[in-house]
Amino acid sequence: MKLKVLPPTLRKNNRYLTVDVKATSPIVKDELVTIVWDACVRFQGELNTGNFNLWVMKFYDMDETEKYYSYKAIIRCQRGYVDEVRSSLALATKYNNSRISITTVGLSGTIKASQKYI
């Protein structure tokens, strides 16, 4: 049985971060999920990360260059914790011995609006 959808007043308010990901070796969406959670748990701790309501909504392959593979993704987080999430993501540097870099290039209130940064 499916749970009934919460009324709007009881729903959490979300923000959607469009992130620019660079990596020296190719990554897939599941790996980005691990990277995002690890980065947040490492910088903000387990207790704070529980508030963030993190979810990788979309993942896009972009053009690769000679030096790195480039991706973009839309990550959901809870309103009021945007600074915490973006600073944690900015501090991610390595995954499986390859270099990565994540930086937030856009912030919006809906997925549709966040797609303009892709």
Add this chain to the structure above:
Amino acid sequence: MFFDLNVKGNSLENNIDLAIEASKYGWKHINFSYNQNEFKDALEIKGDLSQRLNDIIDFDYTLEIKSNNVNEIRKAVRKFRNKSSCISVMGGDLKVNRAVVENVQIDVLSRPYFRRYDSGLNHILAKVALRNNVAVELCFKDVLKSYLAPRSKIISNFKDVYTLYRKFGFPLILSSRAESVFDIRTTHDFVSFFTQTGLNPVEVESSFLTAANILKFNEDRDKMILNGVRRVDDEA
């Protein structure tokens, strides 16, 4: 205005890649830093660099002096003062930290906490830095490249510097010290990180202003007769 006074300078192509990426992420001005041995060679590629980066981003050079010898630092400062828009000295050694904040010809004391268990600053050095207008620089890359306990210690050192900064008001600048495109972040991420470590957004903004003021002050440095007295060329 987003100013970054410490982006690690390298070859021409690498500098161009860094500058383009920085411009894409919202930076308005970057300074490529070279140490005293590389600075002369770097001046030779400055013309090509300014041609290639025309209309993309403003840039300039920072001389970053690395030495534990106070006399050597003084010599290098005298030699390059007129050729560089910003002179910073790598801190970490207590003697160097003290000598740098006492020298009015130096603009920046970079990373006073480097390889130390404390922040490398105390109330006395803070007062002297304010009197001589020497800025203290904190680098984002130190946190980026460390992890777990060392990262916590560096953030703790940052917090000690913030405490002194709030009490004594010496100039504080924040920089990325990016070496490659993997180390550059958007200006918003940069501000978010420093607000998370304990600065407020106004203080972060004033650190960018301080960086801009250092460059502006050094443009007029040769016209300064005394502190507060400047030769004016305007005939009216």
